[in-house]
Amino acid sequence: MLYSILCYESEALAAGRTRQEDDAMMVRLRTVQQKLKSEGRLGPVARLMPTTTATHIRSGKDPMVVDGPFAETKEQLLGFYVIDCPSLEDAIETAKLLAREKPHGTLEIRPVAVFNPVGVSL
Amino acid sequence: MTDMAWIDATLTAARPQVLGALLRYFRVLDAAEDAFQEACLRALKNWPVKGPPRDPAAWLIFVGRNFALDEVRRRSKQTELPADDEIVTDETEDTQTELAERLDASHYRDDILRLLFVCCHPDLPAAQQVALALRIVSGLTVKEIARAFLVSESAMEQRITRAKARITAADVPFDTPGAPERASRLSAVSTMLYLLFNEGYSASGGNAHVRVPLCEEAIRLSRLLLRLFPSEPEIMGLSALLLIQHARAAARLDAENNIILLEDQDRSLWDRELIAEGLALVEKALRHRRPGPYQIQAAIAAVHSQAAEAGDTDWAEIDRLYEILESLQPSPVVTLNRAVAVSKLRGPAEALAMIEPLAAKLGGYFYFFGLKGALLTQLDRPEEARVAFDHAISLANTAAEAAHIRLHLDRLQKDSESKRSA
Numbered sequence: 001m002l003y004s005i006l007c008y009e010s011e012a013l014a015a016g017r018t019r020q021e022d023d024a025m026m027v028r029l030r031t032v033q034q035k036l037k038s039e040g041r042l043g044p045v046a047r048l049m050p051t052t053t054a055t056h057i058r059s060g061k062d063p064m065v066v067d068g069p070f071a072e073t074k075e076q077l078l079g080f081y082v083i084d085c086p087s088l089e090d091a092i093e094t095a096k097l098l099a100r101e102k103p104h105g106t107l108e109i110r111p112v113a114v115f116n117p118v119g120v121s122l
Numbered sequence: 123m124t125d126m127a128w129i130d131a132t133l134t135a136a137r138p139q140v141l142g143a144l145l146r147y148f149r150v151l152d153a154a155e156d157a158f159q160e161a162c163l164r165a166l167k168n169w170p171v172k173g174p175p176r177d178p179a180a181w182l183i184f185v186g187r188n189f190a191l192d193e194v195r196r197r198s199k200q201t202e203l204p205a206d207d208e209i210v211t212d213e214t215e216d217t218q219t220e221l222a223e224r225l226d227a228s229h230y231r232d233d234i235l236r237l238l239f240v241c242c243h244p245d246l247p248a249a250q251q252v253a254l255a256l257r258i259v260s261g262l263t264v265k266e267i268a269r270a271f272l273v274s275e276s277a278m279e280q281r282i283t284r285a286k287a288r289i290t291a292a293d294v295p296f297d298t299p300g301a302p303e304r305a306s307r308l309s310a311v312s313t314m315l316y317l318l319f320n321e322g323y324s325a326s327g328g329n330a331h332v333r334v335p336l337c338e339e340a341i342r343l344s345r346l347l348l349r350l351f352p353s354e355p356e357i358m359g360l361s362a363l364l365l366i367q368h369a370r371a372a373a374r375l376d377a378e379n380n381i382i383l384l385e386d387q388d389r390s391l392w393d394r395e396l397i398a399e400g401l402a403l404v405e406k407a408l409r410h411r412r413p414g415p416y417q418i419q420a421a422i423a424a425v426h427s428q429a430a431e432a433g434d435t436d437w438a439e440i441d442r443l444y445e446i447l448e449s450l451q452p453s454p455v456v457t458l459n460r461a462v463a464v465s466k467l468r469g470p471a472e473a474l475a476m477i478e479p480l481a482a483k484l485g486g487y488f489y490f491f492g493l494k495g496a497l498l499t500q501l502d503r504p505e506e507a508r509v510a511f512d513h514a515i516s517l518a519n520t521a522a523e524a525a526h527i528r529l530h531l532d533r534l535q536k537d538s539e540s541k542r543s544a
Contacts, residue, residue, distance in 0.1 A: 011349070012135035013128075015342055019393075052348040052361065053402040067406065068352020088405045111402040113395055 002043070006077065011051055046082065047114040055092060057107040063099035065092060075106060082112065129169055133162050136179040137261045138346060142233030143183045148190055149296055151240070151258065151286060161186035179230075231350045232298055238343070239307040242314035243292045250285040252318045257282050260339050270321075270336055308351065312360050312416065315340050315347070319364050337368045348403075358407035359417030365400035366423040369393040381526040385432035397427045415451045418443050437466040454483040458490060461497075470500040488517040495530060504534050 017025075036042040051069040058064040081098070085091040088109070095107045140161065144154035161182040175181035241255040253271065256262045262270075268278035299307060322336030344361040351357050373391035376382055404424045407417045422443045429435040444460035458477055465473035474497045477490065484490035495510035511531050518524035 010132075010135065012346070013131050015345055016131050016135055049399050049402055050345060052345055052352070052358075053399060053406065055406060066353070069349050088402070088409065111398070113398060 004080075015050070042118075044082065044118070045114075045116045046112045049111045049113045051110070053111050055088065055109045057092065057095045057099045057109070059099040059102040059105045059107065061100060063096045078105075082115070126166075126170070129166060129174070132174070132178050133165060133182075134261060136182055138234045138237055138259050138343075139179045139230050140182040140186060141258070142235075142237040143230065144186050144190070145237055145240075146229065146233050146296060147187055151290065153190060154186075155258070157186035157190040158182070160189040164189075229298070232304070234346065234350060235299075235304070235307055235311065236294065236296070238311040238314070238347070240289050240292075240294050242310045243289050243294070244310075245288055245292060246285055248317050250281055250288075251314050252321055253278065253281055254285045254289070255314060255318060255343075256336075256339065259343065262339075270333055308347075308354065308357065311347065312356065315344050315364075316360065316416075318343075319367070323367060334371060337364070337371065340364055341368060353410075355407040355410040355412050356414040356416050358403045359414060359420045362400040362403035362407065362420035363416055363423055365396045365403070366420060366427050369396035369400065369427065375522065379522050380529075381522045383526075384426060385435075387432075389430065392427065400424065401427070413446065413450065415447060418447045418450065422447075435466070437463045441467055454480040455487070455489075458484065458487075458493060461493065465497060465500070470497040473497055474501065486517060488514055488519060488523060491517065492527060492530075495527070499530065499534065504538055508534055 033042060033045060054067075054069060056066040056068070058066065083091065083094055085094060088111075091109050095109055099107050137158070141154055141158050144157045145151060148154050148157065164185050165178070165182060169175070238255065238259055241258055242251045246254065249271070253267055256267045256270075257264065264279050264282060265275050267282075268275045271278060273281075319337055319340035322333040322338075322340065341361070341364050344357070344364055348354075348357045348361050369392050370384075370387065372393070373387035373389065374382055382388075400420065401424055404417070404420045408421070422440055425436050425439050425443070441460060441463040444456060444463055448456050448460065457480060461473040461476045464476055474494070477484075477494060477497070480490065491510045491514035495507045495514060498504075498507035498510055508531065511527050511534070514527045515524050515531075518527065
């Protein structure tokens, strides 16, 4: 069985960490990732940019593009894609392809800050 | 047990929202600050024992408001008071939190904006605006702010007290602002955040290391503003500009605190994560096709950040962006900056011709004479270059700026000596 682990934290709090504190945490996390990788159990790992960089696509026949942090608390995270695009414009067009096939909901486009496709390499 | 470091960070992060809401209730800054202070004390006492509330900001708003209302009652001696610990009881905490949430969800955006906005009242000089924002919104101590501004604690205390007195007299309206009022508040707040950043970035005096926190605070507040106003391209531009500029912090000074110019910086020291976030925001902003000065400046910083080596810089694009900036926001300083791009594209003579008419307006500006000296040096006019550099030194704001110009003068000196001996 594959499981995804989604990381939640108050963004205001995360932004309050110093670079040194953040780096130290990443080192600790990479140790855990390394263990999982050596056991052959680690899939892709991604760190997303802050929500301020997000763009939203409202699903439907004619998808609507909206800026910014996700505000609709009645919707839950049901899945995700990682796509490779040369620009935000292209990512929006790609997301619209998906949005047109879904009658409801929102797709959030968020640039990926750090990505490791097959687990961490140290 | 709740981790004290977590509580501390939570109180700092919640400060703008909580203080903003308390200011809306009490309309007096000092009263709001006292109530916030009391709420924090109770949090420090309460949270480690009972665990953190589901929504810390709502908890603090509620407790702060109750405290202040009780103060009023205590003074008027009309009502029996509950004991200290009964004010927030376990059974009702969740209901109270929900109530506070409902009261505040619709307001908090304008609350925070108002809190920032009272700090940048047009009557306040720029230095006072920034000091006040650091004290009120960021919650830095007077001592910390004094250290960052390199003035004595008592001088800073005075500056902040005077600023507070002025804004109390100024009477900022507390109604929910309409769209035009909101836009003008946003613009004033953006300018103030940019000033705050620049206070840390260009170090208008003294040791640069002390000032990095000012840049980081400006970035924190700009991200906060962007979370509140996610569709404002100029706020995206402002955030992007600050992020990309700050990304170069580690490369801007050497171990002896000497300035390293952009073209000489070790680009491997640039913070790629901050740059990537800045670039993402520039791209997002430009999609709106509502260009503004911050977006264009961010786009210029973005072009620099994308050049692997100084020699790869796309100066034609930078020149084009400065041209747009000149039309959006005509200023001799913008023209001065454009002249750098022009000197790279079309040579120093054309750039010099461009900046010479600015002499009257920029006669007190360090960078004007620094650039003029550099262009004259490139044109092999050492005597005039020396005069310009001497002038620049007399206008230098920091020891590092003066030292940088002295480097140019030394080079001129060596050149003329080697010519004489040849």
